[in-house]
Amino acid sequence: MCRFTATRTVxxxxxxxxxxxxxxxxxxxxxxxxxxVKVVKGSDRVNATDVLQVISLATFAGEELLLEATGExxxxxxxxxxxxxANQFCND
Amino acid sequence: xxxxxxxNTKAIRADLTATEKEGVVREMVQSLLDAxxxxxxxFESIVKAILKREELGSTGIGRGVAVPHTKHPSVDQLAGTxxxxxSGVDFESLDGEKVYLFFLLxxxxxxxxxxxxxxxxxxxxxxxxxxxxxxxQSKTAEEIKLLLDEADxxxxxx
Numbered sequence: 001m002c003r004f005t006a007t008r009t010v011x012x013x014x015x016x017x018x019x020x021x022x023x024x025x026x027x028x029x030x031x032x033x034x035x036x037v038k039v040v041k042g043s044d045r046v047n048a049t050d051v052l053q054v055i056s057l058a059t060f061a062g063e064e065l066l067l068e069a070t071g072e073x074x075x076x077x078x079x080x081x082x083x084x085x086a087n088q089f090c091n092d
Numbered sequence: 093x094x095x096x097x098x099x100n101t102k103a104i105r106a107d108l109t110a111t112e113k114e115g116v117v118r119e120m121v122q123s124l125l126d127a128x129x130x131x132x133x134x135f136e137s138i139v140k141a142i143l144k145r146e147e148l149g150s151t152g153i154g155r156g157v158a159v160p161h162t163k164h165p166s167v168d169q170l171a172g173t174x175x176x177x178x179s180g181v182d183f184e185s186l187d188g189e190k191v192y193l194f195f196l197l198x199x200x201x202x203x204x205x206x207x208x209x210x211x212x213x214x215x216x217x218x219x220x221x222x223x224x225x226x227x228x229q230s231k232t233a234e235e236i237k238l239l240l241d242e243a244d245x246x247x248x249x250x
Binding site: 021023052 | 215
């Protein structure tokens, strides 16, 4: 079966950084769309649906993350995730 | 940041008696009050703020862990405590499982970085199954304190 992989660099814009609620929103979105997404920061690469692992990245305002999505809807899921980051997770 | 930097060791509880969310929050905030970590007249305000945050989405993040928290102007440094429930509590967790380990955090509103660093420490240590298992099996606050000390000394986790 053909597997699509797409990547996107996003910046954490909300002043409080990537907090627990933001990580939960990411996990919810990825789960809802049955996508496979990894969140990469430096040498750390974690599963986007695992909130515990995503918050272990301790990402502060202004820092960048790389998102790697796999699956037929990879681009669409990345679009939605990028929007979440751009909207500062619904205004923090 | 280490556990010793934000966990009030006098407020650790190895034997939570509450069986639902609000009860757990009240019991943990009370333990911080008893330990002198918060002011008495701020108790209700802190409990309400934590429960309001829970309404935005549960802080039960899976693997039997919850991190109820809030920002609150009455604290000038991060105030936290740890509690274990041996019977488990329905905390409306993301994975639908009961919660056994609770890390409660109250942060000064102007110090979001400290909150993120505390979350980082908690989550990194909890990635270690041995640490998680020992913590869940703890029978006394002293045992929990020793485990946190060991974690601070890099004896667990990644």
